[in-house]
Amino acid sequence: MKVWDLHCDTLSELRYAENDGRELRFGKNDLQIDLERLKKGDYLLQCFAVFVNLTRDRHDPLKAFMEQADIFHRLLAEHPDELMQVCTPEDIRLLPSSGKIGAMLTIEEGAVCLDDVRVLRNLYRLGVRMMTLTWNHENGLAYPNSVPDNAYSVWPSHPVTDKGLTEKGIEFVEEMERLHMILDVSHLSDGGFWDVVKYSRRPFVASHSDARAICGHCRNLTDDMIRAMAERGGLIGLNYCASFLDPSEDRDHVTSKISDMVIHARHIMDVGGEDILALGSDFDGIEGELEIAGAQDMPKLAEGFRKAGFSEALIEKIFYRNAMRFFEENL
Numbered sequence: 486m487k488v489w490d491l492h493c494d495t496l497s498e499l500r501y502a503e504n505d506g507r508e509l510r511f512g513k514n515d516l517q518i519d520l521e522r523l524k525k526g527d528y529l530l531q532c533f534a535v536f537v538n539l540t541r542d543r544h545d546p547l548k549a550f551m552e553q554a555d556i557f558h559r560l561l562a563e564h565p566d567e568l569m570q571v572c573t574p575e576d577i578r579l580l581p582s583s584g585k586i587g588a589m590l591t592i593e594e595g596a597v598c599l600d601d602v603r604v605l606r607n608l609y610r611l612g613v614r615m616m617t618l619t620w621n622h623e624n625g626l627a628y629p630n631s632v633p634d635n636a637y638s639v640w641p642s643h644p645v646t647d648k649g650l651t652e653k654g655i656e657f658v659e660e661m662e663r664l665h666m667i668l669d670v671s672h673l674s675d676g677g678f679w680d681v682v683k684y685s686r687r688p689f690v691a692s693h694s695d696a697r698a699i700c701g702h703c704r705n706l707t708d709d710m711i712r713a714m715a716e717r718g719g720l721i722g723l724n725y726c727a728s729f730l731d732p733s734e735d736r737d738h739v740t741s742k743i744s745d746m747v748i749h750a751r752h753i754m755d756v757g758g759e760d761i762l763a764l765g766s767d768f769d770g771i772e773g774e775l776e777i778a779g780a781q782d783m784p785k786l787a788e789g790f791r792k793a794g795f796s797e798a799l800i801e802k803i804f805y806r807n808a809m810r811f812f813e814e815n816l
């Protein structure tokens with residue numbers, strides 16, 4: 486079963502290793518994603534997020550972006566027979582017959598643009614095709630739904646509704662839509678989500694978020710949000726992070742289980758329809774006990790969906806067809 490994954494943090498792990506002088510090769514490593522694992526998992530495309538944590542890189546977020554974008558382009562140059570950069574609808578049409586794994590550059594932290602749409606346009610020229618306005622820090626564009634110190638322990642949910650997009654954030658929404666750079670609302674505050682609904686016109690994505698009705702974490706989407714995204718023709722990537730999947734009250738012992746992924750998947754499709762759901766693993770950004778421990782384990786998730794009674798056609802939609810259609814229509 487082919488896989489199209491909307492979010493991973495592998496580039497930032499490669500950057501940390503490079504800056505620390507640690508050897509870490511993309512071809513084969515002990516992360517959750519490497520080239521060997523992507524092949525084993527039968528990947529069609531991986532979105533590679535440039536993740537910037539402002540706690541570490543507030544002094545120069547654009548440099549943190551540039552270092553990761555350089556790693557991304559070096560990976561493409563080192564593996565020309567195995568990887569193919571995807572930027573356009575035409576690239577997507579060529580991808581399946583290329584025999585290569587697609588690689589799309591994305592961003593998780595809009596502060597890398599230094600609040601300047603000229604920088605945004607240059608990042609688009611480097612291949613960026615999707616961006617979250619925030620990670621877990623407030624920035625010049627918007628307010629996030631949780632802050633770094635308690636990002637993984639917000640329980641039960643305390644969503645931020647009073648602070649959303651700034652004036653600059655609204656300008657960014659308009660420019661991203663003009664460029665056809667996809668807006669990604671994962672990590673955005675509830676207020677920010679509804680500002681995006683208000684100020685955007687095109688379909689948008691939540692690249693790695695689950696259902697709040699199932700697991701009451703503010704990183705997850707409410708049913709109203711799922712419905713609003715469905716009305717717009719949006720896309721939601723199922724996140725494998727235990728904190729967002731497992732609703733157990735004992736928050737110190739949550740685990741990432743296939744059975745919970747099935748429950749979230751079913752709920753998101755019950756509310757938003759079969760065309761809305763995709764995958765957003767969050768690999769190399771999540772840790773702990775994971776039944777799907779890395780890209781190589783994706784056949785186990787397909788098997789879990791089969792056992793839950795999902796048809797082969799529906800599993801194909803979740804695994805790659807919905808995302809493929811979305812990006813072909815909206816890039």
Ligand SMILES: [Zn+2]
Pocket residue numbers: 593671672693767770
């Ligand atoms: Zn994230």
